[in-house]
Amino acid sequence: MTGEVTELDSPSIVELDEALKKQATISETSPMRLRMEKLIKEHQQKIVEELSRIDGKQFKSDEWTRPNGGGGISCVLQDGNVFEKAGVNVSIVYGELPRPAIEKMRADHKSFVGADVDSLSFFAAGLSLVLHPHNPMAPTVHLNYRYFETTDPKDPINGDKNWWFGGGTDLTPTYLFPEDAKHFHQTIKDACDRHDATYYPKFKAWCDKYFYLPHRRECRGVGGIFFDDLDASFLESSSTSSQNPQETLFSFVSDGLASFLPSYVPIIERRKDMPFTPEQKEWQQLRRGRYVEFNLVYDRGTSFGLRTPNARVESILMSLPRTASWAYMDPVSGTRTEEPDSEEALLNQGKEHEKEIMDVLRHPRQWV
Amino acid sequence: MTGEVTELDSPSIVELDEALKKQATISETSPMRLRMEKLIKEHQQKIVEELSRIDGKQFKSDEWTRPNGGGGISCVLQDGNVFEKAGVNVSIVYGELPRPAIEKMRADHKSFVGADVDSLSFFAAGLSLVLHPHNPMAPTVHLNYRYFETTDPKDPINGDKNWWFGGGTDLTPTYLFPEDAKHFHQTIKDACDRHDATYYPKFKAWCDKYFYLPHRRECRGVGGIFFDDLDASFLESSSTSSQNPQETLFSFVSDGLASFLPSYVPIIERRKDMPFTPEQKEWQQLRRGRYVEFNLVYDRGTSFGLRTPNARVESILMSLPRTASWAYMDPVSGTRTEEPDSEEALLNQGKEHEKEIMDVLRHPRQWV
Numbered sequence A, B: 001m002t003g004e005v006t007e008l009d010s011p012s013i014v015e016l017d018e019a020l021k022k023q024a025t026i027s028e029t030s031p032m033r034l035r036m037e038k039l040i041k042e043h044q045q046k047i048v049e050e051l052s053r054i055d056g057k058q059f060k061s062d063e064w065t066r067p068n069g070g071g072g073i074s075c076v077l078q079d080g081n082v083f084e085k086a087g088v089n090v091s092i093v094y095g096e097l098p099r100p101a102i103e104k105m106r107a108d109h110k111s112f113v114g115a116d117v118d119s120l121s122f123f124a125a126g127l128s129l130v131l132h133p134h135n136p137m138a139p140t141v142h143l144n145y146r147y148f149e150t151t152d153p154k155d156p157i158n159g160d161k162n163w164w165f166g167g168g169t170d171l172t173p174t175y176l177f178p179e180d181a182k183h184f185h186q187t188i189k190d191a192c193d194r195h196d197a198t199y200y201p202k203f204k205a206w207c208d209k210y211f212y213l214p215h216r217r218e219c220r221g222v223g224g225i226f227f228d229d230l231d232a233s234f235l236e237s238s239s240t241s242s243q244n245p246q247e248t249l250f251s252f253v254s255d256g257l258a259s260f261l262p263s264y265v266p267i268i269e270r271r272k273d274m275p276f277t278p279e280q281k282e283w284q285q286l287r288r289g290r291y292v293e294f295n296l297v298y299d300r301g302t303s304f305g306l307r308t309p310n311a312r313v314e315s316i317l318m319s320l321p322r323t324a325s326w327a328y329m330d331p332v333s334g335t336r337t338e339e340p341d342s343e344e345a346l347l348n349q350g351k352e353h354e355k356e357i358m359d360v361l362r363h364p365r366q367w368v
Helices: A013-023 A032-055 A099-108 A178-193 A199-210 A232-237 A245-258 A260-271 A278-298 A300-306 A313-319 A342-347 A352-362 B013-023 B032-055 B099-108 B178-193 B199-210 B232-237 B245-258 B260-271 B278-298 B300-306 B313-319 B342-347 B352-362
Strands: A060-065 A070-078 A083-098 A119-133 A140-151 A161-172 A223-230 A323-325 B060-065 B070-078 B083-098 B119-133 B140-151 B161-172 B223-230 B323-325
Touching: A013 A032, A013 A083, A032 A070, A032 A083, A032 A119, A032 A140, A032 A245, A032 A260, A070 A313, A083 A099, A083 A313, A099 A119, A119 A260, A119 A313, A140 A245, A161 A178, A161 A199, A161 A245, A161 A260, A178 A199, A178 A223, A178 A245, A178 A260, A199 A223, A223 A232, A223 A245, A232 A245, A245 A260, A278 A300, A278 A323, A278 B278, A300 A313, B013 B032, B013 B083, B032 B070, B032 B083, B032 B119, B032 B140, B032 B245, B032 B260, B070 B313, B083 B099, B083 B313, B099 B119, B119 B260, B119 B313, B140 B245, B161 B178, B161 B199, B161 B245, B161 B260, B178 B199, B178 B223, B178 B245, B178 B260, B199 B223, B223 B232, B223 B245, B232 B245, B245 B260, B278 B300, B278 B323, B300 B313
Parallel strands: none
Antiparallel strands: A060 A070, A070 A083, A083 A119, A119 A140, A140 A161, A161 A223, A323 B323, B060 B070, B070 B083, B083 B119, B119 B140, B140 B161, B161 B223
């Protein structure tokens, strides 16, 4: 996949979509591309409004366009009252996949067929959100929902289409409050269960596996859900029968997005003003360092984004915390091949809460 | 390449080296493996002593062994008087390259031949150093010198041998002092010139190319030298004729290592106690964020190290700064696809020194 867009000979999906947007309002009969764009923009606005209310400070909104179609809106609140850094981004990309990217896509997405052509038009729309609060008692949260589609450039309107949804949300606390983890997971599980009882356990396990730092042998946080490649064949393999798989999955994704504010707002409300010590702030900074390690070393979205020509780097790296810290051989979270010695055991005293979260990160729990 | 070591059928180079170390002192007739180990350990000790003197605080030294041969010494000074974090590491690795790693090695190193076997024993020895001072007027510095060798496991003592040297050193200032950059480059150039007049220009250009963040379109710092794959065929292609290429290159590497303290100590001495403002400290933190981005996203040593089984992660990530910061769309160093607007031009006022270093990072200079 590449961010490069080249001129197409036949009318492209960019042109088609531009025309449709001018002609009528987006409805259930509009192409999924436009419905997804509408959905994520509505949620972006709603989330930004609610977070501004909580913080008391407004987001800075940057709207940008891509040279050959698409664009995005990056909303960032930096150095706020509650949030050190909060980013809520929408991006809409019309592009072209060259041959090697098609092959790569086939390897990554089992469901991906792709016509036997030198290039394929693609469309990608997503909402990405990362919130890093100041208070070390308040957890970082991440959410991403996306829709992807490829279209045969020889027949953009009727050509064979591949599409899938991906997404998820996960919570990264500095200190463990089991009731927060339970509330977060319960809210997401409820949204999943309304669609299919197998979704939550499947996507919860997927999340624990994805947000994992192998070199630290620890999870990034207490998880949530993560999924990708949700398409017609996924539905067939699940217990849900559907006349219209795209519609069925769009409905699931809509509910997932709608569950975000109820899953996080009660948590931030009860943690944002809790008292904390400088030592607790420092522990938060060390945990932020791990967040940076995950995002820069392992996150596919980030590493892919940074290597995409003409990508909007500032929006991709919005996920990084405002500040982070690293320590050599931290006695609680350090990664060693040797056993801790007695000196460390001594240093560990009074670090019960830091040890508690490390235990959860090393051994993911079932929260609901 | 992998960190895994498996038992060999015939006497291994580990066993050979252990025996040699017991029998006699290391001399010019000892295998290069042992001479390189001795050289880097001597320099580690000398550098650590000098840096302790400058800081006033002692390094913490951890000696560790690998299960099947080799080990290392990690010396770290954290939260010192002059240095936020200073790491000086030696590592000695005896391991085995499986078939896919041999193929990868062939692709990375043109000179690499490799016997037609399923696996090859290898040896790697290196000294790595990263110093992050507190004072934003004092630059971060990095150095790495290494030696690599592979041996046919069927005939470890007389078998066909591949070997090469790699290394370099580079300077990363937060604020530009041209006299510092000049002194650093001049000292290295003098060391290079004593061996071959073509080395410095060649290795300076290699350094600017290697320590580059494509997604930010900027260099990590003001450069220095970087080289890899220095072996017999490299010498043939250069103007230096040599009866003993390994000896000739070892002598160059020894001089390179010896030039480190003279290249950096005068700089840290004159910058460590300079006055600075909180804004200048914050600018340093943003630049540290870029250092983290380079090391975690692009540096081959780091990404390779983190993926090596049983690697000592704490020693690899010692290169990360104690603290770092990220800002969305920083008016001076931000990465945008759009042109800066007038509001930004306004914010830019009084940021002459920050703009000055950005200009150097975007357009590498000839310092000597």
